Amino acid sequence: MEKYIDLINAYLNKTLSESEVLEFENRLNADFEFNTIYNEHLIFLKGIERIQIKEEIREAKSSFFRFKWLKSVGSIIGVLILAVLVWSLFFNNHIPKDELRGVLNSETEFVQHFEVSSDSIITIEGEEGTRLTIDPKDLEFPSKQPLKGEVLTIQLIELTNKQDLLIANTQTISNDEWLISGGAYKIDIKANNQTLVLKEGKTIEAKFPKNTQEENMQVFYGDRNKNGYLNWNLSNVQLQNEKHFTIFCKDSIVLDVEMTSRFGGVETMMHLLEIDTLGFLTQDELNSRFPQIESFGNQVDTVIVLQEYIYIETIDSFAELSALSIDDYKTLINQRYLTKADSLQLKKNYEKRDLFYEAIEISKLGWINIDQYYKMEDRITITFENNKDVNFNTFTEEAYSENSKWHETYLIDNENNTILNVYSNSIEIPRGKPFTIISFCVVEDIFYVSRKTINFNEGETVILNYKKRNKSQIKSLLRL
């Protein structure tokens, strides 16, 4: 029997020779006993094989239930996260009074950090183009101690549009006089975690980008009071548009018709190049002096005015000159010299360079604003009321401790870069001008918001209907 089993195993394992296989199969057909042993052995092997298959199925089952379990846990976690998100989005309107001013002032989001050595004069450039040149020798600690080679951290904020001014809670007011801002900036310089100051009589050089077409802008220094409201004070620094040293180039081609006819119809061209220096000019001066020139090139600090001409010079045939209209003449110039791409490139370069004010000397670090006074000739008075009985008289420091309810309200001029914090129950505004009012308040730690647009020709009462909101919605509520 044992030898049969060995033979069957050899047959099943395919280790028999061709003739042995043939012999095996013949015997399987002819020998009933052998056939029975073979079939019984096969059944038994398949029985053993079931153990292995079952093991694999068991593993598949474990894997399936493990996955199912993980899926269930994942789903539960997902639902929990969703619930938390929904809660935080729609129901998380709890915010303590102390936090309101903090969450509304996102000035830190605009801070750019520069780490520099204090052993030489430093020049830094902000993302919006502000260029500061600082001599570390002109800085000192508040205790009047001089610097001793510390690493300086320059923190620069550049707020160049109304939206940024609003998000950073940077109102534009100078001792009750409204301002129109051309950009607010904050410069802080720190060493060893202390804010440095400029030594008496020392300054830093600052060159600010020109963000507005308004002229006669002035420089203001600003400070926040304890309630976070900014106030700007006019400085004696004069602000002027930047001038560039300008070179004039006249590039001419003369088509001499007389010469053409003289030499049997062959055109003769003469190339003339005329160069002159024009001294320092502002953009406005350049525009008025060269109204027909579409673009100006620049190299480093110098503006190149390139005037290109094709002259059709005729001596004995006046008809040749009149054959070209002015438009044809301009087209001819553009085709030959100013491809569209070149023209745009030159213009772009020029605009980027020109939109600056002349560098100024700043004697105080901190908030700086480029402003002009708001011309408000015809005024009306509006009064605020609200459905939560919040007192709007909140300017004084004492008001904060005296009021359990607190508000932060912004009045935004829809036509100018003017933003005001409202801290009284009534305020004067220009007649017939559109404004947006965005007001936040906290009553018993619940966060409320009211937003509306007004345009009044007569004094009126503005009723603010506060509604519960989630503090995560603040940014979208401040979107202009």
Add this chain to the structure above:
Amino acid sequence: MSDEKIMLLFKNGQRDKAFKELYKLYPRIEKLILSKGGTKTDANDVFQEALIILNRNLEKLDFKLTSSFYTYLYSVSRFVWKDTQKQFSKQELHNLQGEEVSILDAVLEEQKYQSAERAFRELGERCQRLLQRFYLKKMSFKAIAVAMQFKSEKAAKNQKYKCLQKAKDIYRNQFKTLQS
């Protein structure tokens, strides 16, 4: 995973991975067994048998899967369950057609292998390990002798034969008992 890809896994000898994919069909089979009055344990056992029968048939050269894996496993599970419950009436058996006949054949054939498995499991642990090493792991007697501390290769071979004979004796006795 598509049926084609699962079939490819079987063909490439990756049966374990194929089972993992097919186990995703289990909830629907469980539903079937529960609806027939079975328990979750019954459903597990039935599905396991269905997978074994499927695998057995896929190894046959003349077998061709003409439906989806789900349909096939569903039919096999239904037959396994009915057979377990001895619910087939003579009329039902008489009315079986086409694939149903071959499924019932496969279910009945598998019962012989189940008996062989049971016989194997009645062996002592050492015998089981020895036979598994030889038939499933395809180890040589030399390696088995070393692993199981037999005196010699021959001693291992002798022991394997004795174990096999013992299992077959158990199997035959079971068969006789069933017949009587």
